[in-house]
Amino acid sequence: MSDFTPLSSFAGGTLIGVAAALLLVANGRIAGISGIVGGLLRKPSADTPWRALFVAGLLAGGLVVQSMRPAAIGPSVVGYPLLVTAGLLVGFGTQLGSGCTSGHGVCGIGRLSPRSMVATATFMLAGAVTTYVLRHLLGGGS
Amino acid sequence: MSGLVAFVSGLLFALGLGVGGMTQPSKVLAFLDVAGDWDPSLAFVLGGALLVYFLVGRVALAWPRPLFDDTFHVPTRRDVDGRLVLGSVLFGAGWGLAGYCPGPALVSLASGRATVFVFVAAMLAGMWIFQRWNARTPAAATLRPATAASLVALSVLAGAQSGDGAPPGVSAGMREQMLVDGGWLASRVDQPGLVVLHVGKSREAYDRAHVPGARFVAFGGVAKSRGPIPNEMPSAGELTALARRLGITGEPDERIVIYGEDEGLLAARVFVALDALGLAGNAALLDGQWAGWQAEGRPVTTEVPAVAASSVAPRPRPERIASLAAVADLARRATGSPDAPVALVDARPRAQCDGSEAGDGVPRPGHVAGAVSAFWKEDLQSGGVPRLRPADELRALRGARRRAGRRGGRVLPDRRAGVVHLSTTAGAHCACDGASRPVLVAPRRVRRIEVPSVNAAFLLKLSLSGTFVASVLYVHFRGRERLSFQRQLTDHSTFLAPLNVLLYFFSNVPARPILDVKDFPELAPLRENWTTIRDEARRLYEAGHVRASERYDDLGFNSFFRKGWKRFYLKWYGAPLPSARDLCPKTVELVESIPSIHGAMFTLIEPKGKVGGHRDPFAGSVRYHLGLITPNHDDCCIWIDGERYSWRDGEDLLFDETYLHRFQNMTDQPRIIFFADVERPIGNPVVRGLNRWLIRHAVGLTATKNVEGEKIGFANKVFGVVYRIRLPLKRLKQANRTAYYALKYGALAAALYALLFAGSGVLR
Numbered sequence: 001m002s003d004f005t006p007l008s009s010f011a012g013g014t015l016i017g018v019a020a021a022l023l024l025v026a027n028g029r030i031a032g033i034s035g036i037v038g039g040l041l042r043k044p045s046a047d048t049p050w051r052a053l054f055v056a057g058l059l060a061g062g063l064v065v066q067s068m069r070p071a072a073i074g075p076s077v078v079g080y081p082l083l084v085t086a087g088l089l090v091g092f093g094t095q096l097g098s099g100c101t102s103g104h105g106v107c108g109i110g111r112l113s114p115r116s117m118v119a120t121a122t123f124m125l126a127g128a129v130t131t132y133v134l135r136h137l138l139g140g141g142s
Numbered sequence: 143m144s145g146l147v148a149f150v151s152g153l154l155f156a157l158g159l160g161v162g163g164m165t166q167p168s169k170v171l172a173f174l175d176v177a178g179d180w181d182p183s184l185a186f187v188l189g190g191a192l193l194v195y196f197l198v199g200r201v202a203l204a205w206p207r208p209l210f211d212d213t214f215h216v217p218t219r220r221d222v223d224g225r226l227v228l229g230s231v232l233f234g235a236g237w238g239l240a241g242y243c244p245g246p247a248l249v250s251l252a253s254g255r256a257t258v259f260v261f262v263a264a265m266l267a268g269m270w271i272f273q274r275w276n277a278r279t280p281a282a283a284t285l286r287p288a289t290a291a292s293l294v295a296l297s298v299l300a301g302a303q304s305g306d307g308a309p310p311g312v313s314a315g316m317r318e319q320m321l322v323d324g325g326w327l328a329s330r331v332d333q334p335g336l337v338v339l340h341v342g343k344s345r346e347a348y349d350r351a352h353v354p355g356a357r358f359v360a361f362g363g364v365a366k367s368r369g370p371i372p373n374e375m376p377s378a379g380e381l382t383a384l385a386r387r388l389g390i391t392g393e394p395d396e397r398i399v400i401y402g403e404d405e406g407l408l409a410a411r412v413f414v415a416l417d418a419l420g421l422a423g424n425a426a427l428l429d430g431q432w433a434g435w436q437a438e439g440r441p442v443t444t445e446v447p448a449v450a451a452s453s454v455a456p457r458p459r460p461e462r463i464a465s466l467a468a469v470a471d472l473a474r475r476a477t478g479s480p481d482a483p484v485a486l487v488d489a490r491p492r493a494q495c496d497g498s499e500a501g502d503g504v505p506r507p508g509h510v511a512g513a514v515s516a517f518w519k520e521d522l523q524s525g526g527v528p529r530l531r532p533a534d535e536l537r538a539l540r541g542a543r544r545r546a547g548r549r550g551g552r553v554l555p556d557r558r559a560g561v562v563h564l565s566t567t568a569g570a571h572c573a574c575d576g577a578s579r580p581v582l583v584a585p586r587r588v589r590r591i592e593v594p595s596v597n598a599a600f601l602l603k604l605s606l607s608g609t610f611v612a613s614v615l616y617v618h619f620r621g622r623e624r625l626s627f628q629r630q631l632t633d634h635s636t637f638l639a640p641l642n643v644l645l646y647f648f649s650n651v652p653a654r655p656i657l658d659v660k661d662f663p664e665l666a667p668l669r670e671n672w673t674t675i676r677d678e679a680r681r682l683y684e685a686g687h688v689r690a691s692e693r694y695d696d697l698g699f700n701s702f703f704r705k706g707w708k709r710f711y712l713k714w715y716g717a718p719l720p721s722a723r724d725l726c727p728k729t730v731e732l733v734e735s736i737p738s739i740h741g742a743m744f745t746l747i748e749p750k751g752k753v754g755g756h757r758d759p760f761a762g763s764v765r766y767h768l769g770l771i772t773p774n775h776d777d778c779c780i781w782i783d784g785e786r787y788s789w790r791d792g793e794d795l796l797f798d799e800t801y802l803h804r805f806q807n808m809t810d811q812p813r814i815i816f817f818a819d820v821e822r823p824i825g826n827p828v829v830r831g832l833n834r835w836l837i838r839h840a841v842g843l844t845a846t847k848n849v850e851g852e853k854i855g856f857a858n859k860v861f862g863v864v865y866r867i868r869l870p871l872k873r874l875k876q877a878n879r880t881a882y883y884a885l886k887y888g889a890l891a892a893a894l895y896a897l898l899f900a901g902s903g904v905l906r
Contacts, residue, residue, distance in 0.1 A: 003183075010162075012164070013194075020155065025198060028207065058156045061153040061157050061249060074166030076257035095276070100233060106188070112196075127238035132175070
């Protein structure tokens with residue numbers, strides 16, 4: 001029931017690319033969200049300020065999106081038990097696998113890193129399998 | 143500065159996620175659900191991001207260091223280990239469960255939804271758990287794959303189980319409040335503050351008998367036909383007049399009980415009408431309706447009560463009538479999460495819902511996409527009297543519908559969500575069941591379903607502008623020396639930035655200011671014959687042919703002339719000039735023998751001449767200099783992106799003239815060189831073709847003359863005219879800088895606004 005939006009999605013992707021490229025060109029940093037957030041959970045270091053500012057920018061951007069196009073931030077499609085499970089998996093998994101959609105998917109593949117290509121293929125596949133199991137085998141979720 | 147960049151990067155990142163659709167879990171899952179109704183949009187997000195990042199990264203990572211840091215902090219590991227794969231499996235599983243990955247989840251916090259906060263808290267907890275675990279585990283150790291796999295499987299099952307469980311219990315309080323039985327009503331018919339409403343299609347049955355004290359409401363008073371569309375809700379004004387006639391006061395101690403002559407549609411309709419007025423807070427339906435009252439042998443009367451009209455001033459609640467636009471949107475987003483604002487319920491008979499039967503006045507059979515069938519009569523007990531089923535039966539029924547809906551890819555909400563009823567009638571049933579608060583679709587707009595769509599034109603412009611801004615930033619930050627930001631804003635290199643960036647990316651020469659002449663072997667004959675060229679240049683110079691333009695007809699070099707720069711054109715993006723053929727035939731012949739040279743001239747810098755930092759606008763060529771008659775002194779030199787070069791007789795130089803460069807001649811001798819534009823070698827055939835097309839058709843417009851009568855390019859003709867307009871503006875700048883800049887940036891802003899927003903209103 002989701003609409004195919006190649007245009008806006010591509011535009012959004014371009015923006016993400018610009019954002020990540022900006023961080024690379026200016027600060028020499030990788031815009032990997034899980035790495036940045038995970039770094040904030042550790043003891044404060046010299047990297048803490050820019051990480052905090054990046055996350056602040058992310059949150060501020062969320063407010064901009066919310067105020068300009070509230071429908072762009074969709075509701076959760078699952079209940080609390082699944083949300084908690086998913087959150088734990090995403091948190092643990094991104095730290096163990098040292099990256100998520102942004103760090104591996106954009107910045108890693110963008111640098112032609114074999115690690116990131118394997119990671120991206122793996123989490124895409126795992127995501128697709130999970131969705132398949134939930135939606136088509138168990139008939140739940142959705 | 144780097145902090146600001148981090149913030150801006152985060153901000154842009156969030157906007158990109160929002161625009162791209164990553165912050166809609168339903169869309170993310172529709173992308174991952176390749177076996178279902180696959181929505182490949184997010185591949186476009188990844189594609190767009192990769193395209194930009196790959197191109198920029200390829201160039202940037204060749205730099206010695208980033209702009210604001212001493213080194214690139216880029217992962218260097220290339221090995222694939224178990225941790226990477228396992229971590230990605232776990233992350234992917236979590237992603238597939240809820241549709242959130244870290245970035246979009248953080249961005250979605252702005253929606254204020256409790257669900258997102260819960261997810262982010264769990265995610266942070268997961269990260270924290272990893273860090274605790276990792277600190278204790280030797281780095282070499284890895285989680286056993288089997289353990290991890292079972293963890294995933296367990297999580298999935300646990301989540302699926304919990305998601306599949308019975309809906310939360312029905313609130314008994316709600317049922318009591320909104321549904322009263324005959325006994326309850328019979329014991330209160332005399333009480334003040336009780337308003338009993340008898341709903342019928344005509345007054346006939348009411349006149350025969352009704353509940354004591356009941357006031358008659360005609361169905362036509364709450365459902366109107368307008369044109370071909372039946373059952374339209376009357377206006378708030380009409381409904382208010384009706385409520386006043388019925389003596390409804392809206393006081394807190396008032397209690398309204400509604401019953402109808404049918405199985406519930408009539409009474410439900412009045413309930414919903416009152417709800418739209420904001421007066422349903424104290425209203426209830428009579429379980430069993432008029433039929434039940436009679437079957438129970440309760441007292442009836444023919445007496446019509448004397449009703450004092452009220453002066454109630456209701457506060458209508460238009461949100462109780464969902465617009466069709468909203469329904470169309472919901473039809474796409476109907477979900478069963480705690481966040482789901484509503485779900486769509488089609489309460490009409492199943493046969494009408496599945497389209498096998500049309501129903502009265504329904505122009506098109508079928509149901510709104512995404513709606514779950516829940517025929518309202520199924521909520522009633524079997525038998526003659528239309529009583530609502532007991533709560534436990536309703537709960538089971540709703541569970542069954544939920545499962546059926548889910549099989550169809552649709553979900554019936556639990557009681558925390560509102561429900562849009564696509565039948566004008568049965569919402570109240572659901573309401574008094576405590577399952578949901580009814581919202582009625584306004585039939586008025588059935589004919590005009592407008593699917594809210596992203597304004598594609600606006601987004602296209604936005605991404606084009608984004609590309610433009612990114613190109614300008616790239617051009618601005620390319621190299622070590624740069625123009626002041628303010629000057630860059632209006633510099634010509636800004637306007638050609640997107641084109642130049644394209645040419646840079648496909649360029650076969652390295653991205654550095656000074657290039658190697660050896661990479662261009664076709665230029666060797668020039669260097670070998672430099673004395674021949676020099677002799678012709680000297681004759682020209684001595685005859686006074688190398689000079690500045692006397693009029694405003696040389697756009698490309700206009701500002702140089704005041705600073706001691708002169709030239710004699712041999713060829714400028716077209717055939718050689720006739721004067722050049724006459725005066726220096728050998729040089730022209732040499733130039734003609736090298737096809738990659740599109741422009742050539744002799745240039746001179748007077749003693750003490752000096753031209754400040756500038757970029758050439760067009761990256762389709764690189765610049766060749768051959769020293770002819772030079773001071774051979776370091777005080778006569780050019781800086782290209784900060785690298786200094788001084789001309790020497792017979793020596794040549796090749797450089798990328800789109801880097802910032804400046805030159806001066808601080809000696810007492812003029813400097814004369816041969817100057818040429820050499821086509822930039824480009825790998826990609828399409829981009830090379832584009833560049834050649836531009837060289838042939840666009841750059842030639844800046845051609846101009848050495849002597850009277852030679853051809854002047856179109857751009858220079860225009861320039862001559864435009865410059866006459868610029869002269870008063872220059873006077874304004876001298877008189878009042880503030881006014882000049884206000885005008886300049888105002889015009890720029892207006893142009894930008896027009897570009898972004900013109901036509902959007904029409905297209906929207």
